[in-house]
Amino acid sequence: MSALPASLDARLAALLGDGWRTDPAERLTYGYDNSRREAMPDGVALPRDRDQVVELVRACRGFRVPIVARGRGTNTTGAAVPIAGGVVVSFERMDRILDIRPGDRCAVVEPGVINGDLQAALAPHGLFWPPDPTSAAFSTVGGNLACNAGGPRAVKYGASRDNVLALTAVTGAGELIVCGSATTKGATGYDLQRLLVGSEGTLALIVEATLRLTPKPTARRALRVIYRDVASAARGVARLMAQPVTPSMLEFMDTQAVRLARDVGGADLPTDAGALLMIEADGEPHMLDAAIAALAAAANGDGLVALDDAPDEAARGKLWAARKALSPALRTLAAGKINEDVVVPVSRIPELVDGVQAIARAASLPIVCFGHAGNGNLHVNILYAPGDASQCERADAALSQVFALTVSLGGTLSGEHGIGLAKRDFMPQAVAAPTLALMRQLKAAFDPDGILNPGKLLP
Amino acid sequence: MSALPASLDARLAALLGDGWRTDPAERLTYGYDNSRREAMPDGVALPRDRDQVVELVRACRGFRVPIVARGRGTNTTGAAVPIAGGVVVSFERMDRILDIRPGDRCAVVEPGVINGDLQAALAPHGLFWPPDPTSAAFSTVGGNLACNAGGPRAVKYGASRDNVLALTAVTGAGELIVCGSATTKGATGYDLQRLLVGSEGTLALIVEATLRLTPKPTARRALRVIYRDVASAARGVARLMAQPVTPSMLEFMDTQAVRLARDVGGADLPTDAGALLMIEADGEPHMLDAAIAALAAAANGDGLVALDDAPDEAARGKLWAARKALSPALRTLAAGKINEDVVVPVSRIPELVDGVQAIARAASLPIVCFGHAGNGNLHVNILYAPGDASQCERADAALSQVFALTVSLGGTLSGEHGIGLAKRDFMPQAVAAPTLALMRQLKAAFDPDGILNPGKLLP
Numbered sequence A, B: 001m002s003a004l005p006a007s008l009d010a011r012l013a014a015l016l017g018d019g020w021r022t023d024p025a026e027r028l029t030y031g032y033d034n035s036r037r038e039a040m041p042d043g044v045a046l047p048r049d050r051d052q053v054v055e056l057v058r059a060c061r062g063f064r065v066p067i068v069a070r071g072r073g074t075n076t077t078g079a080a081v082p083i084a085g086g087v088v089v090s091f092e093r094m095d096r097i098l099d100i101r102p103g104d105r106c107a108v109v110e111p112g113v114i115n116g117d118l119q120a121a122l123a124p125h126g127l128f129w130p131p132d133p134t135s136a137a138f139s140t141v142g143g144n145l146a147c148n149a150g151g152p153r154a155v156k157y158g159a160s161r162d163n164v165l166a167l168t169a170v171t172g173a174g175e176l177i178v179c180g181s182a183t184t185k186g187a188t189g190y191d192l193q194r195l196l197v198g199s200e201g202t203l204a205l206i207v208e209a210t211l212r213l214t215p216k217p218t219a220r221r222a223l224r225v226i227y228r229d230v231a232s233a234a235r236g237v238a239r240l241m242a243q244p245v246t247p248s249m250l251e252f253m254d255t256q257a258v259r260l261a262r263d264v265g266g267a268d269l270p271t272d273a274g275a276l277l278m279i280e281a282d283g284e285p286h287m288l289d290a291a292i293a294a295l296a297a298a299a300n301g302d303g304l305v306a307l308d309d310a311p312d313e314a315a316r317g318k319l320w321a322a323r324k325a326l327s328p329a330l331r332t333l334a335a336g337k338i339n340e341d342v343v344v345p346v347s348r349i350p351e352l353v354d355g356v357q358a359i360a361r362a363a364s365l366p367i368v369c370f371g372h373a374g375n376g377n378l379h380v381n382i383l384y385a386p387g388d389a390s391q392c393e394r395a396d397a398a399l400s401q402v403f404a405l406t407v408s409l410g411g412t413l414s415g416e417h418g419i420g421l422a423k424r425d426f427m428p429q430a431v432a433a434p435t436l437a438l439m440r441q442l443k444a445a446f447d448p449d450g451i452l453n454p455g456k457l458l459p
Helices: A006-019 A024-028 A050-062 A115-125 A141-146 A192-196 A230-242 A255-263 A285-299 A313-333 A346-363 A389-408 A424-430 A433-446 B006-019 B024-028 B050-062 B115-125 B141-147 B192-196 B230-242 B255-263 B285-299 B313-333 B346-363 B389-408 B424-430 B433-446
Strands: A043-045 A067-070 A087-090 A097-101 A106-109 A164-171 A176-180 A204-212 A219-227 A249-253 A275-283 A304-310 A336-340 A367-372 A377-384 B043-045 B067-070 B087-090 B097-101 B106-109 B164-171 B176-180 B204-212 B219-227 B249-253 B275-283 B304-310 B336-340 B367-372 B377-384
Touching: A006 A043, A006 A050, A024 A043, A050 A067, A050 A087, A050 A164, A050 A204, A067 A141, A067 A204, A097 A115, A106 A115, A115 A141, A141 A204, A164 A192, A176 A192, A176 A204, A176 B433, A192 B192, A192 B433, A219 A230, A219 A285, A219 A313, A230 A249, A230 A275, A230 A285, A230 A346, A249 A255, A249 A313, A255 A275, A255 A313, A255 A367, A275 A285, A275 A313, A285 A304, A285 B285, A304 A313, A313 A367, A313 A377, A336 A389, A346 A367, A346 A377, A346 A389, A377 A389, A389 A424, A424 A433, A433 B176, A433 B192, A433 B433, B006 B043, B006 B050, B024 B043, B050 B067, B050 B087, B050 B164, B050 B204, B067 B141, B067 B204, B097 B115, B106 B115, B115 B141, B141 B204, B164 B192, B176 B192, B176 B204, B219 B230, B219 B285, B219 B313, B230 B249, B230 B275, B230 B285, B230 B346, B249 B255, B249 B313, B255 B275, B255 B313, B255 B346, B255 B367, B275 B285, B275 B313, B285 B304, B304 B313, B313 B367, B313 B377, B336 B389, B346 B367, B346 B377, B346 B389, B377 B389, B389 B424, B424 B433
Parallel strands: A043 A087, A067 A087, B043 B087, B067 B087
Antiparallel strands: A097 A106, A106 A204, A164 A176, A164 A204, A219 A275, A219 A304, A249 A275, A249 A367, A336 A377, A367 A377, B097 B106, B106 B204, B164 B176, B164 B204, B219 B275, B219 B304, B249 B275, B249 B367, B336 B377, B367 B377
C-alpha cells in the first residue's frame, strides 16, 4: 500500500511504465543505505532519460511529495534513506557512458554509471577518473558526485568536486539546468556545478555529468614508514606535504590501529611501532626512482623506526597487509562501530589524535584512528557494544566531543562521507548561523517546495 | 558633489575616518578599470577590517546604495566600473598576509594583498599560489578570486577557483559568512567558497581568503614547436594533453600571430611556420629530462616543422621572444583591439581558429588568435580602427559571431577574464534561460536588494 495520491501514482505509472514500482517488497530494497538506517519509500522510480526525470519531479512537486535520489546506496550517512517517504529515484537505468574524449580529457556519463565500470572503460585510453572511494566497484558516479566522494588518491588528484567540468540537472522546481561546460577553465557566471557536488540530492537531481579525466600513471611504488609515535608520524606528514613531490597516497594508522593490526590482525609490525604511514608515488616508470627518493627523504626524521620500500607489486602487497588486516581486526574488537571521517589541517593531526585518545580514556571505549593523512582526513572509529546502553550513550557523547575537538582545531565534520542524517544535527557546531541561513536560502532557490531529500544535510 | 544621502555620507565618514573619500578628483581614480570604461562613484571606502565592511554594507543597504568591490582595477571586462554610481570599496588597506602555514600548504590573506607580493612572501617557504594572470605584479588576490583569474600555469595547476580552501565574506544583506575550512577536503554542506570565486563582487565582498598553496618546482624547461598549420598544432595539443606528463604551460599562436611576430615583431621564425606551441615543464631538476622527452615525443607528429629545446634560462628567453614580440606588434597593426578569451574543448581548437579566420575574412578585419591551448582558452584579438564607424560596426558583429561559434563548439564565453559589463549581454547565448533564472535567484539569496555590483555578470 503506497501512501501516494492515486492520481500521482497513475501519472508516474503512465510516465515510467515498468520503471514505476510500488510493490512493498521492492520498495523496501530501496529504503536503506550503508548507514544501517532504513525507511519505506512510497514508490520507486527508475527513469530512462532526463525527460522522465523532469516530468516526475514536476508531478511530485504538484503534490509536494518528497524525492530522494539514489545511486547504489553505498552512502554511510543515511543521505539516501527516504525518511519522509515519497519517491526514491534510482538511476540504475541511466547508466550509459555517452562519450569518452581523450584529447579533451573528459567523459560524458549518465549518473547511474558504476565508478569501477567507468574506470574499466577509460583504461584503454590511458585515462582515469580520480575519485576512488572504497565503494568504487559498486557505487555510481552520480552518488560519488552527490556526496563529493574522495578516497586515498584525493591527496594528489582531488575529490569528486575537483574532477567535474559540467553537470546537467533537474532542480526541485522541475527545471532542467546546464551548469559549466566541457572546458577545463571557465569564468562565465556562477559556478553551479561545484555547488551541486556534495549537495546530497537536496538541490537538484544530476542527469548527466561531464567528468574531468587524468592520464593514468603507468607505474606506482609504495613506502611503509614506521614511527615511534603519532607526533613523529605527523611531523613526517607535514614534511611530505611541504616538498614538491606530492604522493599519490599518504595513509596513516595511529597507535591503536597499529596495535590492532599486529596483535589481532597478525600483521608483521615491530612492537615499538607507535604509528605508521603508507606512502605511494605514481608516474612514469623512469621518474619513480627519483620520486620515491624524495618522499623517503621527507619521511625520514626524528622518531623514525623503520622505512621499507616495495620495489614491485608483490612487495607492495606485503606492505599494505598491515592496513588490510585492520578492518577485520576492528570487527573482532566490538560489534558496534561509529566511523566518522573528520578533517583537520595536516599540522593539527597530532592534536586530533591525542585529543581523541583523551576522549577514549574518559569514555572507557577504544577509539581507533586511521585514514588519509595527506588531506588531514582521519577515520575515527569509536568501538562499543550495541547491546550495552551505557556504552551506547558514552559512544554518542564521545562522537560529539570528537566533532567539537575537530572544529576547535580548524577542521570540519566530514572530509568525504558527507552529512546526510548522521551529522545533520552537528552542522551548527561547524557552520556559523548566518552561513547556515544562507545555505537554507540557496536550497529554497533550487527547491522552492523543499521536496528534494528533505531532512538531510541542513539541520 | 556626491549624490549620496547626507546621513549615509555622515555615517560612512564616522565609520571610516580618512578611509572615506568623496572628493571628485579622488573618486574619479576609482571609476575605471582596464576595460577603458569609466563611471563616477559617489564615494570611495577604504575599510581597514571586516567589521568596517559589515557596517558599511549595512549602511549602504539601508539606503539601497550600490557597492562595487575593487582590487586594483586590472579587470578587462568593466567588472570594477561603478556604472550605477554608489560606493566603491577598495581593499587597498586590507592588504596583510595573516598567516603562512607550509605544513598545511595554505596561506591566510586579506583581499588587498597583491598577487606578486604574496608570491614573494611564499618563495622562502618553497611554495607558490598558482594563479598567474598577466597582471600578477599589480592585481590583488581578492580581485583574482572575484574574477577566477587564471594564466598560463592553469593548465597544470588550475585557476583561482581550484586554489582556494575557505573564504570569509560579507553578503549584500550585511551578513558575515564563513565558507569552507582550511582543509584540502570537505564534504560539510554546500560549497559556497567556489561559488563566490568568479562571482565578480555580485554576491558578497571577500574579506579574508585561505588559499591552497603548491610546492614550487625548483626548475623549468621550455620547448618551442613550430607546425605547418593550425590543424597540425592542435593535433599536437590533443596528443600532449592525452599523455601523463602535464605541461606547466602550453601556449599557442595561430598563423596570423606567427606572421605578425615575425614580419612586424622581428621574431626569428621560418616562413613556413603556420602555428607555434610554447611548451614548458617544471619539477625537480633530475626529473625534467624525462618530462621534456615525453612532451617532445607527444609534440612530434605530422606537420611538425621544427622543435627547439631550451636547455637553460637564456635559451628559454630566446624561445619566448616570438611570443613577447606579439603584443607590441599587435598594437602597430591597429589602434583598436577587442581582446576576448573564449574557451573550447581542446579538440575543437582547429575549428575555432578556422571559423575565426572565416569571420575575419567576411568582416575584412584582421583577427589574431593566441593563448592557453592546454585549456582551450584562446585570446581572440579583433583589430580595427576606432575612428572608422564601419570598422567598429564590423568588429562588433565579428565579436558576436565569435561567441556564437564558440558556444556551437561546446565552449563558453570566458576562460579567465570573466563577464562583467563587456560580455553580460552575451550570457543568454552561453547559458540557457532556466539556468540564468536560477543564477538570478542565487544572487537574490546573497544580495536581496541587488546592491552588490548591479548590472554586472547577469543580463
